[in-house]
Amino acid sequence: MPAANDYGSSVPLRRVSKTIPKKLLENINLALESITIESIGETNALIYSTATVVLEQMGIKPLSTKLQATPSWQLSLQNKIKDLRKKVSRLSERSNHSLERSKRETTIEALESAKQQLVALSPRLKRYTNERHNKRMNKLFINNPCKMYSQFKGELRRPMSDPPQSSTSKFWKDIWEKKTTHHTTANWLKRLKKSHQHTVAQQGLTISKVDIKCKVQSMNNWAVPGHDMIQAFWLKKSTSLYTKMAKQMECLIEEGDHSEWLTKGRTVLLIKDPMQGPTPKNYRPIIWIHECFSMYNVHPALVAFIKMSMTKWKTELEANGKKLATVKNQARHLSR
Known part of the structure; x- marks a missing residue:
């Protein structure tokens, strides 16, 4: 439980996106009612500790203070695009050299296939990234409008x-x-x-x-x-x-x-x-x-x-x- 006048070690509580079970809330409030507290600082510390317990009971992990890592799906798409670009470059170079007719046709077909895959994956990565950004900005608007406007304006100017x-x-x-x-x-x-x-x-x-x-x-x-x-x-x-x-x-x-x-x-x-x-x-x-x-x-x-x-x-x-x-x-x- 954090001290009543010192919150330097506390971190913001994670947002709850699902409904807290009614029985859990009833039990929590019954427990709170039986606890003796004297000051408003003790009450505040008790609420913070209670919220931490509720989140733990619901299986919600504490909010991390580390920088948010790149999602696995984004890394996967980026790696696929990177590999396809290497493949296109390699096949383009190979098709420019004199080869037998059969091998040349096979190389050209593989090159076209790789280009089509690259054309399909690049817009998909951009679309997914934009959707993720919009969701994050919507959540930020609800939780911290000042920060959202600050970031939004920062995107429009240097x-x-x-x-x-x-x-x-x-x-x-x-x-x-x-x-x-x-x-x-x-x-x-x-x-x-x-x-x-x-x-x-x-x-x-x-x-x-x-x-x-x-x-x-x-x-x-x-x-x-x-x-x-x-x-x-x-x-x-x-x-x-x-x-x-x-x-x-x-x-x-x-x-x-x-x-x-x-x-x-x-x-x-x-x-x-x-x-x-x-x-x-x-x-x-x-x-x-x-x-x-x-x-x-x-x-x-x-x-x-x-x-x-x-x-x-x-x-x-x-x-x-x-x-x-x-x-x-x-x-x-x-x-x-």
Whole structure:
């Protein structure tokens, strides 16, 4: 079982393409219900371990971190085409030499036969390879749309080199790690405050099993996971843990603190203008914007928890699939 605040040794769980047996799910949830767990980190680690056991029971091998090998059918076709090309070359050379009439006719027939086989196999290899590529892109679209679009765009234009690590890290740290105070004279902010001046204050702060279930059910089954490597699919199957998760979330808000892994994110830098090249300012990140607590009359305990949580925000900057740096995200405040 991975540690509650360290997922460096974990790998993404393999996607399940077939239905999990109903009896297996019932037994798993009965077992989970009887296990005593205190923190949200322990719950997370338990779900990961449970998913690993389910995959093992279904005979599904763990996801390999090695590069995907070329399929055997592709290697076989490539070898056949390679052998046929050698045969065509050899027969062509032989037919050009003076031979007896009978031998020459036999050579020409063998050459034509080899050429026909080559003509048949080459398009077949191309068709199979394209079909395999399309299936892989379809799966990637479901699991990780960002990566799919990135790869698709990379096929349409020349690959862009990675942005310089040191200057990119400095560029975004200067933006995100420096505390900044903004003014309150913006017209849009005044209009927004006026439209919400009669908003009723949030009464009570309870998180129920139903709240957890509704949120989990709205999530994409196989979207790219966070640092815990757990996809939403496994949260949906661990129904017996919803009550415990609700209580643990309430405890986090009451205590006003949590482990740093809960607010550690991942920011993919996307190129804006390919003509400008891989300069730090030419990349577009995903940004969090903060304010509006008083405007929406959010419960004070939740406001305090979110403000505390924001002090722990961290994100890993990535470009072209490579990690560049870890940056803290400082909240922006409005001056009074």
